[in-house]
Amino acid sequence: MSTTGRRRPPTIHDVAREAxxxxxxxxxxLNGGHHVSPASADAVNAAIRKTGYVVNRHARSLITGRSDSVAFLLTEPQERFFEDPNFNVLLRGCTQALAAHDIPLLLVIAGTEAERRRISRYITAGHVDGVLLVSSHSGNPMAERLVKARIPVVACGKPLGQGARIAYVAADDRDGAxxxxxxxxxxxRRRIATVTGPPDTPGGVERLAGYRETLAEAGLPADxxxxxxxxxxxxGGERAMAELLERAPDVDAVFVASDLMAQGALTALERAGRRVPEDVAVGGFDDSPAALGTRPPLTTIRQPWDxxxxxxxxxxxxxIAGEDPSAVILPTELVRRDSA
Amino acid sequence: MSTTGRRRPPTIHDVAREAxxxxxxxxxxLNGGHHVSPASADAVNAAIRKTGYVVNRHARSLITGRSDSVAFLLTEPQERFFEDPNFNVLLRGCTQALAAHDIPLLLVIAGTEAERRRISRYITAGHVDGVLLVSSHSGNPMAERLVKARIPVVACGKPLGQGARIAYVAADDRDGAxxxxxxxxxxxRRRIATVTGPPDTPGGVERLAGYRETLAEAGLPADxxxxxxxxxxxxGGERAMAELLERAPDVDAVFVASDLMAQGALTALERAGRRVPEDVAVGGFDDSPAALGTRPPLTTIRQPWDxxxxxxxxxxxxxIAGEDPSAVILPTELVRRDSA
DNA sequence: CTGAAAGCGCTTACAG
DNA sequence: CTGAAAGCGCTTACAG
Structure with a gap:
């Protein structure tokens, strides 16, 4: 009579009986097959197949205290992340890497302080085992809170404020610049300008430092x-480039600290009637999809997003397994296209 | 002695004792405060604040059978989605709308058949209460499976194969075209061409239909x-435009069924030495961020993504609350910029 | 309005 | 190797 009704999914009890x-x-x-005779294991596996059993993760999590899922946490206004293709690449890469471990990724966006508070509670409540923290700005209160709550965290880019307590992975910004x-x-080129990232971000600081060092080495005056x-x-890139053009009309090259800003810079240069790369060479940073959408295609520094x-x-x-925080710095690579 | 160790989070038992x-x-x-005297409620709330209690969702889900989370499921190769800015807009919108209900969004990408199988099991295991299905192509096996498993699903765009059993939300493709x-x-313009979407997608079918109808109405011959x-x-857009240019060199306008393809079409036109809009007017579809990155900025049809x-x-x-599947069709809007 | 109790589906020492 | 049993933290009829 009740075969039409929604059958309750099989439990471990049904499997046990069947086997x-x-x-x-x-x-x-289910948990590795240790201390189980081959015969029993076979019987159980057959029963699992027959019943279509799938473990109830809630029950498992209740007892193990682990959720077997991870959060991808953005702590900035969403617009920034969705505008910037770097975000996509990173999200995709993390989703894939996690999928290989059969771990689902929870996308969480905490752009406002109210959201951050709510999300803090959510995460602290044990909903996820760890956090991939994506935030370019330092002094992020989220990082502090999470670390304090003993939640395993790894940041993308070196957190400027937090000291050594938080693990991170970053590209070699300075070397790339x-x-x-x-x-x-x-x-x-002799009048090489730069459009920097915000001074409270690692990319803002390090890429500018690399720019200055190299200028000095090349014997070009700092201006x-x-x-x-x-x-x-x-x-922002468009605005900054316009500013540069006004302050230093003789500029003949510009290193822009992100591809997206470089895209804006290109717009400003075109409006000013400057040809790229003939009049002004433009170099970006990221090798994000934005670098291919420009005309001319952008010469840039590839961050190894994968x-x-x-x-x-x-x-x-x-x-999550208990290892200490570590830092990983990855090398970048110059990608020559047509803009410089 | 043990204050330094990781304190176990307070449980409902601690709160009860405290209150x-x-x-x-x-x-x-916790669950609405019904059948509770104001005095008890006050005492409990005070105890919650004092202990810092947060409900253990695993325990709750175990008994309620609900997870209070929702999946955003992509069932196509990731590249497509990450390349296309529409995806971002949709993801962001859903994340926000869900956040308003305090429901976290689980981002799940099932691009390959193996992944789809794994994800099916995952979802069927009750990990999420419902699925936001994002997939342009019809005949999607995922949709079938999910519906069969009685998982609440709502698709973005009309599912071509599934009939009336699956809820969906879509823009009015035909009218926009x-x-x-x-x-x-x-x-x-008199020689108006079109670059269509794939014929097994609603946008591919409907936008082409709208194109044909309007040509007929305008008394322009079908070619x-x-x-x-x-x-x-x-x-794909670049390729299709190149094809068009070869087959019909006298083309003076083109309706491209997505902004991203229109971006490609612009590239092909530029290579062919055609000026936009002087020689060839280009109209897109979506009003995605891609429409602003082009030169000239794209005249397009806005999909009301929000x-x-x-x-x-x-x-x-x-x-999820038990309502029947429904379909929602939203109006589009012409956005005039410089390409047409 | 409120407490005592059963039970959600699982894992994990504990004995054998 | 394996079973019986306790217990994870919660919700929800059931009595009062």
């Missing part, structure tokens, strides 16, 4: 009129 | 050389 063993034995098979500026100088601050947005996400997941899983 | 009531009463306060083609014709098939990717995501969440929550 003719105790629930304990079924559980042992140096390579780009060397490339610009090698093509004979503060050649430095404009951006905010990693396309609009490796970054893989490493973030690896380190986080290690942290 | 001087039974665990049942605490639970009642008609408006764009009318706009093109109104500007005096199959003016129809090229795209795949919603930038590269409303689409809000509605998807609303319908899904309704389904």
């Amino acid at each position: 003719g063993v105790s629930r304990g034995t079924v559980s042992r098979v 140096r390579e780009m500026v060397r490339h610009l100088a090698a093509s004979g 503060e009129r050649l430095v404009a601050e951006g905010d990693y947005s396309r609009a 490796r970054i996400s893989t490493e973030m997941v690896r380190v986080l899983l290690g942290r | 001087g009531v039974s665990r049942g009463t605490v639970s009642r306060v 008609r408006e764009m083609v009318r706009h093109l014709a109104a500007s005096g 199959e050389r003016l129809v090229a098939e795209g795949d919603y990717s930038r590269a 409303r689409i995501s809000t509605e998807m969440v609303r319908v899904l929550l309704g389904r």
